[in-house]
Amino acid sequence: MGMILLNPGPANTTMGVKLAQIVDDICPREIEFGQIMQDVSSGLLKFVQGSSKARAVLFGGSGTLAIESCLSSVVGSEDKIVIIVNGAYGKRMFDIAKAHEKNVIAFESDFLSPIDFMQLKVFLESQKPQFVGVVHSETTSGLLNDLKQLSFICKPLGIKIISDCMSSFACYPLNLNEIDYIVASSNKNLQGMAGVSxxxxNVDNLKKASHSRSVYLDLKAQDEYFTRTQQMRFTPPVQILYALKKAIEELCIETLEGRYLRYKKNNSILRKGLLGLGLEIFPKESFGVIITAIKMPKDIDFKTLHDTCKKQGYTIYPGKIEGLEMFRIANIGEIYPYHIEGFLNILRQFLQNLVGENA
Structure with a gap:
């Protein structure tokens, strides 16, 4: 393996996924390629519970495109949506809803602490929205928002949940009996290539998703066209879809539980090693097994640390919380505990050299 990507996607992929892109050229309107997309669409449903009447609607584009499609298509002009903002990606959801002139209100929560669900319940009871938007695994920090608890509050109030599951799909079990719209992409825990979201x-919810003013982002139209023709309305990323089909096959072999346990072990080694080096890590509670935020040691700038790690084959990621000097380490993709140990050794040597220089 070349560079070890400790950024939160695109993630390291297997050689099998890479090679799956090397195929004969094909017109994406051919029946054979329609079958590839059908295999991908149905394959994604294997990792979702409560999906007997569900469909996976494919788009060519990054995860943000699918988020924008969902928000713009699902929320009508007479509806209200509350977006839970406890990270940069929750803020992005809010900005998207605002750009589409939706009646949107933010429920702001601390970026590094669990949601106060009692406070949220009171807020939702007073605002009476039809929808709630939330990021399941907030990539800003690694905070894991409790979808089961959120569903417990929302369902009795008749509120539907739109969840950004970019950093949780293909790792955590997701249930359409708890959340109504699951949005994700090909290039994180699925371990495919970037380019499909x-x-x-459920079909009933897709039929109601007719409110987008965008031609490209129209979720209902995309679903209906694919159901009728087994084609996307617009040119799909052909090779990326071949790779995603292979990635789905590999996940079926590893199993959802197996992938979760591998990521959990990676994350456990990472967190234990970082604490052993005297570093402060976040979140301190309600954290997932995907990504960890680390307070930048005193007198160190991110670029110096990044460049040192990169020279030795590891890519790390900057922080994304305004006013806090942090960096982030993701432990997803085709990486294993020995890769995490290798990074910790590099970081340990870096910190020791820093102490020596300052002695």
Whole structure:
């Protein structure tokens, strides 16, 4: 393996996924390629519970495209949506809804602490929205928002949940009996290539997703066209879809539980090693097994640390919380505990050299 990517996607992929892109050229309107997309769409449903009447609607584009499609298509002009903002990606959801002139209100919560669900319940009871938007695994920090608890609050109030599951799909079990719209992409825990995103929802909910003013982002139109023709309305990323089909096959072999346990072991080694080096890590509670935020040691700038790690084959990621000097380490993709140990050794040597220089 070349560079070890400790950024939160695109993630390291297997050689099998890489090689799956090397195929004969094909017109994406051919029946054979329609079958590839059908295999991908149905394959994604294997990792979602409560999906007997669900479909996965595919788009060519990054995860943000599918988020924008979902928000713009699902929320009508007479609806209200509350977006839970406890990270940069929750803020992005809010900005998208605002750009599409939706009646949107933010429920702001601390970026590094669990949601106060009692406070949220009171807020939702007073605002009476039809929808709530939330990021399941907030890539800003690694905070894991409790979808089960959120569903417990929302369902009795008749509120539907739109969840950004970019950093949780293909690792955590997701249930359409708890959340109504699952949005994710090909290039994180699925361990495919970047370029495909998708919305998973029950058919009844997809039929109602007709409110987008965008031609490209129209979720209902995308779903209906694919159901009728087994084609995307617009040119799909052909090779990326071949790679995603292979990635789905590999995940079926590893199993969802197996992938979760591998990531969990990676994350456990990472967190233990970082604490052993005297570093402060976040979140301190309600954290997932995907990504960890680390307070930058005193007198160190991110670029110096990044460049040192990169020279030795590891890519790390900057922080994304305004006013806090942090960096982030993701432990997803085709990486294993020995890769995490290798990074910790590099970081340990870096910190020791820093102490020596300052002695």
């Amino acid at each position: 998708f919305v998973v929802a």
